[in-house]
Amino acid sequence: MTRIPLSALILGLAGLIPFVWGALTQLSPALGQWxxxxxxxxxxxxxxGLAYGQVILAFMSGVLWGFATKTTGGRAATGYALSVIPALWAFFMVGGGPVAAATNLIFGFLGLLILDWFFVLWGLAPRWWMSLRIGLTAVVVLSLGVTVL
Known part of the structure; x- marks a missing residue:
């Protein structure tokens, strides 16, 4: 894998702020009250974290759609079909209270990581993509896990 571009790394890390903030305000009663x-x-x-998680899953659908535009034929059609799954998952599966919603978001982000891997294997995502996505997904899952536990 090649090095993650600095701008992608900084923006990816900045995108974690709402997830981490949500977890911190649950873990610290004083911070939560403030x-x-x-x-x-x-x-x-x-x-x-729940609202932002839905937004990010939908955003990532758009990212995968963009990757699918790099190919043609059956692989493009498959890429387009796979790319809508995270947004549909967020729309249909997030609800039923905070614990159920966080659990379903965790599964959505883990599923997204699998889709990311397919797009890398097909040569449609940058070679550094999984290096970025694994770390970001780990923080997202841990942050949402605070709500589940």
């Missing part, structure tokens, strides 16, 4: 009174419920506890 966040609730200063930022509101939408940006506190599980709610920030």
């Amino acid at each position: 966040s609730l009174s200063s930022l509101g419920g939408r940006f506190t506890g599980p709610y920030v």
